[in-house]
Amino acid sequence: MAAIELRNVKKSFGVVNVIKGVDLEVKKGEFMVFVGPSGCGKSTLLRLISGLEDITSGEMLFDGKVVNALTPSKRGIAMVFQSYALYPHMTVYENMAFGLKLEKGHSKEAIRQRVEKAADMLQIRQYLDRLPKQLSGGQRQRVAIGRAITRDPKVFLFDEPLSNLDAALRVATRIEIAKLHEEMNDVTMIYVTHDQVEAMTLADRICVLRDGLVEQVGTPMELYERPDSIFVAGFIGSPKMNFVAGEKASAFSCSTVGIRGEHMDIKPDGIWEGKVIHTENLGADSYVYLDMGQEEPVVVRHDGTTNYQSGSLVRVSPQEDRIHRFNEAGKPIR
Amino acid sequence: MAAIELRNVKKSFGVVNVIKGVDLEVKKGEFMVFVGPSGCGKSTLLRLISGLEDITSGEMLFDGKVVNALTPSKRGIAMVFQSYALYPHMTVYENMAFGLKLEKGHSKEAIRQRVEKAADMLQIRQYLDRLPKQLSGGQRQRVAIGRAITRDPKVFLFDEPLSNLDAALRVATRIEIAKLHEEMNDVTMIYVTHDQVEAMTLADRICVLRDGLVEQVGTPMELYERPDSIFVAGFIGSPKMNFVAGEKASAFSCSTVGIRGEHMDIKPDGIWEGKVIHTENLGADSYVYLDMGQEEPVVVRHDGTTNYQSGSLVRVSPQEDRIHRFNEAGKPIR
Amino acid sequence: AELSIVSGDTGTGLQFLQSELDIFQEETGHVVTIVPMPSSTSDQFGQYRLWLAAGNADIDVYQTDVIWAPQLADQFVDLKEAFAEVADQHFPSVIESQTVGDKLVAVPAFTDAPALYYRKDLLEKHGKEVPTTWTELRQTAQEIMEAERAEGNTEIWGYVFQGNAYEGLTCNALEWVNSFGGGQIIEADGTISINNEQAVAALEEAASWVGTIAPQGVLAYGEEEARGVWQLGNAVFMRNWPYAYALSNGDDAAVKGNFDVAPLPAGEGEGAKSSATLGGWNFAVSQYSQNQEAAIELALFLSSAESQKRRAIEQANLPTVQSLYQDEEVLAASPFMAAWEEIFQNAVPRPSAPTQENYNEVSSLFWSAVHNTLSGNGSAAENLEVLEIDLDDLLQ
Amino acid sequence: MTGSFDLWKLTKGVLFYALVIAIVVIAVFPFYYAILTSFKAGTDLFRINYWPTSFSLANYQSVFSQGAFPRNLLNSVFVASVTVALALFLAVTASFALSRVRFRGRGLLLMTILAVSMFPQIAVLAGLFEVIRFLGIYNTPWALIFAYTIFTLPFTVWVLTTFMRDLPVEIEEAAIVDGATPWVIITQVFMPLMWPALVTTGLLAFIAAWNEFLFALTFTVSNQTRTVPVAIALLSGGSQYEIPWGIIMAASVIVTVPLVALVLIFQRKIVSGLTAGGVKG
Amino acid sequence: MTSEAIGAPTAAAQPRQKSELMQQRVRAARLFLLPMMIALAVVAGWPLARSIYFSFTDATLNDLYGAEWIGFGNYLQIRVLESGRTIYRGVLADPAWWNAVWNTVRFAFWSVLWETILGMIVALVLNAEFKGRGIVRAAILIPWAIPTIVSARMWSWMLNDQFGILNDLGMRLGLLNAPVAWTASPDTAMLAVLVVDIWKTTPFMALLILAGLQMIPKDIYEAAEIDGVHPVKQFFRITLPLVRPALMVAIIFRVLDALRIFDLIYVLTPNSAATKTMSVISQENLFQFNNFAEGSAQSTLLFLLIAIFTILYIWLGKVNFDGGDR
């Protein structure tokens, strides 16, 4: 039985329809990631699940029971906000214990134990007496997660929890969350993000949203390898999949060819020719941006460093078995 | 002749010495990136160059002339702040034109032309009449850059301009800045960042700062391939270089072996053994985190997808020619 | 019964009242508490009106200014019968001032009338007599002031009085007008008499003082400001109430022992005489009192000759009982009172009886007209003409 | 590093401090003069001095010997404190509703509340008097506490509403998820974050209640229930026209010192950012 | 900006099923507003209604309850005399009232203007970093902490022409030739009142502006410095526009207060026609003169004037009513 089930859920703010009918099942213990372009309704959907926002129509079920009208605290959820949303005037300990204290029926000792357990899990035990402002961004976000953990929720909701952190911290905290998921494997987690890497590395399944509707749901590899539409193909993976249309696509008997940067090779006998716009060397690998007469530059990933002169011409070939072909409606031809 | 020259520049706030004697030359038209851990003095150094802060001792030269006492507006610089620092009550156009209007001697028409040229360059022409709060983060940052461009500066200063943007925008704006540098090739740019990728892709030269002193200056590839210290080695590149100490290092007759994730191969006859902690699949490649009895997990990068069970044992080998060896003082042994 | 009496009296006055109440309690067994009020009379008046309008039963006895009785007449108990026995012991003018129609609204506690304070030493030094007319006063003041200034006493002025736009100016101006034989603004029968030649002459005389013998600032002076200037030795003459007498004889007063009092000067022309505005305080019983009998008893007690005598001795307040001016004990305690008996002969009441509820507004119109005249804002004749029309409108 | 540069900086510094000193002198001088006057007695009062010449505590003694000044002080403290507590309580809860819950006619309600502070105090005196007598609280401190809400409440509601509007939504939502009721959100989450606003409005309301004269005069009729402004007006000299300047100044100093102390204690809290660290800055 | 000010329907389409959370919040909101509304209705509503009612009657303080309805007579009455002359009576035909209106408006304008300017200067000074800022901040607040009736008396003492220290100071510094009777002379009475009021309430203004100033991000000034903006220009082009919201709220409360000014004038220059304001004149009619109904009419007119001003101000100034709700 699904932990969470959404049946034709709709949401409008005034006259604006934001969620236009979503059906979705999230299984118990699953890690579900919502991705989609800005404004597509990811946060709104998460907030509908949390109960912070009312559903306009449709049904929402937790463990088979309709929860449409239940308050957030009664749904057994916990939420981690993009902006931490810590209580600035409470110490880390108080922040984490607040929800439990309000719940009644927990002894002081029991609360302490649960807070400390969560704190140990996230390695923030030594900060328990500090105020949020005395912590770094990463530590704050861990406190926010810790606060959610202590509530011992059945469902864990994250809204872009890492987007305020710098690159190094983002990586570290991402790994933290993955470990958490492994440890708390009967807790359902729903996670909203913009970031491809987070989506790919964390998700059991990814739900791609577009304009208030579900575009595709599947495991990261399914989406990466077998996108259901040109939209999903372009959305999953970093750098973005290159799309080649026109004559070059006709050669593959489709209207658009999609090929990822890592599946192209620069070689003298490449079937396509492009002018180098710009090269980026990242050390481990490098990206070459090519002008191939398409709307956007085509990016080719190259192991190690390269040094192509801007303006010079190079030839590339897609790896035939890695090509995605799309028809005019943007659907894949398989 | 260097565009900017710092001679034994020091800065203290009260009794705290923040910049402890920096000598640095930035050439005309060069793109210089400052990196370093938080609090090392990157922003302070940038602000000294801008003239927003006074130098405590030492000399600062622009084109050979001492500018120690010159006000910011007379140094011919422009600055882009991490927090955008747009005037919230002015439209984009007014924001960009404000500095020019005050400068006198520019006709209305001339100002309009310059603003529009900059706006075109950054593709923000259609937003000229909006207020900053009506723009998304990426658009705001482009306005901030545009404002700097219209001033037609000799020196361009950036303080972590991208750190408030989300991943996708960060990539797009990064490329924007790179193009800008190519187009305005006689303008000197100094750029502060935390982000490896930005540093590697944008810089002509990178200056690694540590605790108020310059640790190493060089091109990205110099730093990536031939770091002058274990500090620089660990700081440049993403994911971080793995450091292996103890017995395993002694085998290479050094105190610490540094090896990047992309320079290790998982193979049955690998010389080191490690327990898999966690695997991350990014589609194009994947990271395997191994516990090898070191302080931190060792990360191995692997092309394509992998599927190692957490807890299983694997063997890896570093690519011999990619090994960095460091002595006890943290200096490289070459 | 338990009574409460409201009083705007001041420090020692309250103490005295308390001691009287103690005697009263001993005699009658009624317990009385005092509710003190701010000494600002207009604050008091506003409060009393509001309380009475709302039928406030918390206050039984009010201490009232002479001019209030007619305005609040409806809400006070008629004391005529109760007072009938002793009525003829008191100055008739005082009783008259508290009588509205046929009703005695309040019974007197003490009376008050101003006098001319003059510097004995300076008059002697310059060989001058105490002036008896305003013209003399002006000339004497002018001469002494100029002579003194020539000697280096640059701060000195000739005459200070109460010139601020407030009730005090009404008193002052009424004295000028009346002393010139110009009537009482509104006569007892209700005719508006103020617009006459004598009154114009009186105000013109007064206007001529400002900036010559009196400082320009006199237009903002009340009793205290005038006393301040006087007491520092910076004025030759002053018009003030008896309270200034004791204070001017204080140890730190520059004028101590060097001054005396006389009736205010007379005006000129037909009917000219010295005149002094009648002041003083009274006791009235609230209609809403739940112990009216006891309250009346209290009011009568406080205005009795015995009480007035103690008041005269301890508080130096002028009694309304005529016989007390010959009383030796009183004169021994406050010798200056002898001088006031003469002043009382010329006491003139403010027109509160004929104007009734409108008195305050009448007074306000009057002092405004006078203040305008003094500050050179229109001539006396013009201002009085307008005043007549305004009064006519108000009282028609 | 030229000489003129330093000179310019110096001039700017000197000018700035001159401005600071000017502001302080203007603000404090009358109070200083009041203190000076309160130490004078008799005719000395009418003499102008810039520095203390005589020093006499007689005025202070008279303040405490006349009437029931200590009692009045206590009354004032009680009335002002309860008024502030009540106003803050009502205003905090009301401003939560006004700033955080979406409902019809909110703007109209805010306008109505503002309208209450548009009517002149003297004009409501008679009507208020009726209400107070009807409620049977005439001549008790409660009459004043009740009457003072007329000017403390609109102000506190408005200011607190503006402040509460700016508190981050995320923190409130976090509390909702934690299971907090609106009451818990207000008392345990918002109140601690609003110290600057609470202190600012609390101080304003306290001072307004502390200084109020007209209502206090009208609604209390005994020394035991009156507050200090009335007590000051009741201070009197020996006779009717005599204004006891020295004593009034002494009383004023006594009345003002607690307020100055209060301001000194709280001024640090008046302006500061307490939400720091809670949400991404 | 005033998107849903006065009575505009908020969320057009209410959610079909109101959740427990929303119900709880709305219930709480009602519960929270109720005590305040009751308190205000009792403490202000009834007295206001009474005053307005009295303004349409012939009430006097001697006979409040026997008041009879006379319509607009207290406001304006047109009477035709037997002689055929038409005369106008009532508050609106009373030159003293119009004088008071003019005084009030004049007073409110100048006092709030100067308080704003000086408050801004003080706030800017307090906003700067310098040693001893805490003490200066406390010192600044002293005028505001002194009871009005005391400070009014203090100033009337200091402004006295004979023993007032200000005249003495003026003479010593050579600013004055002769002592001026500040509160007595009609030419200077208003000035005196203004000076005292400005002295007293500038701290209030400064405090609220300071709070606004602290909200302006610092980095904008650095951007301006790099743009080479002169400090004076920085103030007018950046500080002023950004501090405007805080300023608007401060000004509205100050103007409301200034239009109702009573106690200061009552103590300082009680009877001077040059400073008599609407509140003072209506107090006079209510309690000193026998014109309770007319006084009520004057209070009502004052209320109307303030209300009109407020609505205009909020409308023209685009004061934001809307909450940051969820």
Ligand SMILES: Nc1ncnc2c1ncn2[C@@H]1O[C@H](COP(=O)(O)OP(=O)(O)OP(=O)(O)O)[C@@H](O)[C@H]1O
């Ligand atoms: N309270 C609201 N009132 C009206 N419209 C709203 C409200 N909240 C969200 N929206 C609209 O709903 C749409 C979806 O918003 P939502 O925040 O869910 O997007 P998102 O997918 O989370 O975007 P992002 O990635 O930028 O966070 C947006 O167009 C937004 O403008």
Ligand SMILES: Nc1ncnc2c1ncn2[C@@H]1O[C@H](COP(=O)(O)OP(=O)(O)OP(=O)(O)O)[C@@H](O)[C@H]1O
């Ligand atoms: N105005 C100041 N007064 C006192 N110390 C300061 C001031 N500005 C900066 N510092 C200190 O100087 C040091 C360097 O600060 P700086 O902002 O230059 O660091 P940074 O390298 O930019 O760090 P980050 O990466 O976090 O931005 C820090 O320790 C900081 O606390």
Ligand SMILES: [Mg+2]
């Ligand atoms: Mg979102």
Ligand SMILES: [Mg+2]
């Ligand atoms: Mg920095």
